[in-house]
Amino acid sequence: MQDQFLIRKIVFLAVFVSFSACLQVYKDAFIYWQDGLFGEFWRLWTAHWVHVGWMHYFLNMLAFICLPFIFPRASLWHFVALLLALPPLISLSFYFFLPDIEAYAGLSGVLHGAYASIACVHLLYKRERRFAAFVLLLILSKLVWENTFGSMGTAQLIGSPVLVEAHLLGVIWGIVLAVIYVIGSYFIAEK
Template sequence: MKDHHLTRKIIFLAAVFSICACLQVFKEYFFYIHALLFAEPWRLWTGHWVHVGWIHYFLNMLAFMCLPFIFPRASVWHFTALLLVLPPLISLSFYYFLPDIDAYAGLSGVLHGAYAAVACVHLIYKRERNFAALVLFLILSKLIWENTVGSMGTAQLIGSPILVEAHLLGVIWGIGTASAYLLIEHFTDRYMHE
């Protein structure tokens, strides 16, 4: 059974890497562009699945690749849901609350949200609680660092400024998504036992 889950995670990662790489070839058609968001609604999602350049792509894919293995309880279904739910939430937040953001590309906001969401859910498991709390502490520390000191080194590496607002929105929506998931699980379990 364990090998089956590992195989599914590897296939899932290969699919995500491939889809993002294919979109990368024609990235200008998939960026988040404020003025085009509702005329071309696929950009709600694809703006987070494409990257400024290939170095940016590889860095985000490396970070994404670690997620299913450091939180082995989470299933491919959970990661798929996060890749589908978080991008439009972040994009709509840009559109309505940060309209000065004209363009965006990158998975980092979704990554921050996915790590936060999965870590929040793992707080309910006694064996994983300390590790999940450490991950949340590191995410919070990174957000504080980015909003005070900055991310110049990473910006130079990828050749584009870092939009730290995407990271913050990702964490906010990740925690919100985890909370909704836990509430649904709680009420579903309660209903099933009545």
């Protein structure tokens, strides 16, 4: 049973990494463009699955591949749900709350949200509580660092400015989704 779960995670990761690589070839058709966003609604999702360049892609995919192994208790369903829910939430937040953002590409906002969301849920498990709290502390420290000192090193590495607002929005929405999940699980368990 454990082996099947591991194989499913590896297949899922391989499919997503390959899918993102395919989108990357035609990234201009998939990035977030504020103008006409609702006329090309797929960009609400795909903007987060493409990247400004291949180095950006490889760094984000590496962080994404690590996630299911850092939190092995999280189900495949959680990863799929986060990959489908976080992108439009972040994109719509850009559109309505940060209208100065005209273009965006990258998985990092979703990654920050997924790590935060899964870590929040793992706070409920006694054996994982310390590690989950440590991950949340690292995320918080990274957000404070980025919003205080910036991300010049990362920007130079990927060849594009880092939109730290995406990271912050990802964490906010990740925590909101974790709270919804925990409350929903509680009510389902009560029935």
